[in-house]
Amino acid sequence: MKAFGRTIIISPIKEEVKNKVGLVITEANDREIRYKLGEVFLTGSDVKEIKSGDKLYYDKTHSSELRLEGNKYLIISENDVRVVL
Numbered sequence: 001m002k003a004f005g006r007t008i009i010i011s012p013i014k015e016e017v018k019n020k021v022g023l024v025i026t027e028a029n030d031r032e033i034r035y036k037l038g039e040v041f042l043t044g045s046d047v048k049e050i051k052s053g054d055k056l057y058y059d060k061t062h063s064s065e066l067r068l069e070g071n072k073y074l075i076i077s078e079n080d081v082r083v084v085l
Contacts, residue, residue, distance in 0.1 A: 001042060001068065002042070003042045003043055003044040003047075003075075004044045004045070005044045005045065005046045006044055006046045006047055006077055006078040006079070007043075007044040007047075007075060007076070007077060007078075008040060008042070008043050008044065008047060008050060008075075008076050008077070008078060008081070009040075009041045009042040009043075009066070009073050009074070009075055010038035010039060010040055010041055010056070010058065010073065010074050010076060011038060011039045011041050011071070011072070011073060011074075012036060012037075012038050012072065012074055013036075013037045013038055013039055013055070015036075015037050017033065034059060034060060034061060035057045035058065035059060035060065035082055035083075036057065036058060036060045037055065037056070037057055038055070038056060038057075038058055038074060039053065039054070039055050039056075040052050040053060040054045040055075040056065041073060044078075046078075047078050049084070050078065050081065050084060054084055054085070055084075055085040056081050056082075056083060056084045056085060057081075057082045057083040057085075058074075058076050058080050058081055058082060059076075059080040059082060060074075062076060062077065062080040063075065063076045063080070064076075
């Protein structure tokens, strides 16, 4: 598999999200959260600041899902990255 241009392929990371009082947010309410955590699997040749293995928050509304050999990946553009940890 190879990413092109400014494309980034990430593996989603499941987070346990809590509200202000410490209650765990259910998966149904979790859909309202726009930014998700993922780990970079591959980057395109034009992506300079982000490397494989980096963890980042991305805009889930602009991601496309890819399933390959039983694994789930998301394809995003470098522009959809909000924070690199």
